[in-house]
Amino acid sequence: MKFETFKAGAWRQRYQYKSFEPVPVNHEWIWEDATINTLLEAANRALGELNAFSLIVPDIDLFIEMHVVKEAQTSSRIEGTQTGIDEALMSEDQIQPEKRNDWREVRNYIDAVNSAVVELKHLPLSNRLLKQTHEILMRGVRGEHKLPGEFRTSQNWIGGSSLADAAFIPSHPDGVPDLMSDLEAFWHNEEIVVPHLIRVAISHYQFETIHPFLDGNGRIGRLLIPLYLVSHGLLEKPSLYLSDFFERNRASYYDALMGVRVSNDLIHWVRFFLQGIAETATKGRDVFRQVLALRTEVELAVLTLGKRAANARQLLNLLYRKPIVTAADIERSLSVSSPTANALIRDFEQLGLLQEITGQQRGRAYVFDRYLSLFTS
Known part of the structure; x- marks a missing residue:
């Protein structure tokens, strides 16, 4: 599939609404846009420098824990929680009662990240792993009754108060299993020649477009990025998280994702994503x-x-x-x-x-x- 002629999918009429059905992604990808090559080179170089630090810093896991806390707090903030990083580091009894629900969501995210990274040592990146991680994320918080650990069996939407005024309606639930199986196959397909950073850029877009869970898709989709990088050996440790970049460029992030769905503009999304990798890896190296x-x-x-x-x-x-x-x-x-x-x-x-x-x-x-x-x- 060529970026320049890519067709993202089609809107399908359902009862009183239309859902967006993305095309499968498990195939070759090529492009003519030279800027992507330059951004890909810069992102790989920055990622390599970050990874080098994770190999030479003594007791690196001590500091990785702070990266995880920062990611949990930032990724959850994108979804509307109001927990500060200082509060995320405190115990529950130190948190004001009215803030404890948000605090629990952040702490669940920390537990989900840590569990997923441990599981990667003996379980490949897979839908099974994402489901296990989602179950931990939803435990005992808002969304705990929305099929934790399972792909959705009903229609969800993004933005708005209902399907009638939604900003975006993702895949119909009937198509979710096949689309997620295709995405999982894409992560491990050794018969196609696609750079890993291109694969993970496409994977994040595809995951967020499928929106396979009833709740927590943003956080799981962002966590997918470091899990992919660790599972394929681009990072020795989970030291890179894009939530801070996405949060600081929130409007551009959402616009870039919607630009693929509405205008087939995959090139702009991939450029944006690679810029985020390079900027975030450089910042992580400096930290x-x-x-x-x-x-x-x-x-x-x-x-x-x-x-x-x-x-x-x-x-x-x-x-x-x-x-x-x-x-x-x-x-x-x-x-x-x-x-x-x-x-x-x-x-x-x-x-x-x-x-x-x-x-x-x-x-x-x-x-x-x-x-x-x-x-x-």
Whole structure:
């Protein structure tokens, strides 16, 4: 299939509405647009640099956890949740009751990402994996009654309050199984010569156009991107997430997807997607570089604590995963007494590594702000 002559699908008349039925994607793809080649080269180069950092940074999984938290918070924000990244790092009892539903959605996303990445070690990227991940995403939150872990059997829509005023009506439920089987085959088809970043660009578009679940399609569709990159060896670790790019360019993101459906403009979508890969990978590389510099500095600082330096290094490792902590978190994670935990907090405050953020006498929380700000700037 040639990008320049691509026909995205057709509108089919249903009872009182029309659904958009996309064409299958599991076949060869070619293009004449030279800009795509340039963007593809830049995206591959940036992705390779990001992956190199994930191979050389010691204890990289500590920092990957923060990438996952950032992704969960940003991807959920696109869907309307109001949880900040600082709140996503807190425990439920620290969250105001009226904000806990949003908080649970973000925490479910974190659990879903972590579970999916673990499953990739012994299960290929597949519809089965996406269903398992979706089930975790929907557990105990809004949407928990909308067939968690199963493809939809009724019609859904995007935008508007009903099918009558929807901005877009995706595939009829009868076609979802075959379309998703075709998409899964596309991920693993070794008989076609299509670069992986082109495949994942087309895959994200196709997934969002099929909209196979009753709820959670945006989050699963965005998570599909790093899962694809890890499963095909483009990334050693799940260190790249496009939700921040999509959120900052939200109107352009939706316009590019709709442009394919309405105007068959796959070229514009692929360009936009590759730009997002390059920009996000470069930003991720720079964050890792800053993390390494900060880590060197703070680990030298804790050496001044003498006999308490060993516990201090353990606390640093906790803060790399969870940069907002309480004394109880430190006691539990480091298996130390309450006096020891509070002494460590005082040491870290004096070193400028922790700041108290609640202003309370009880249940105080402390933030490693210099580290957290690397993921929020």
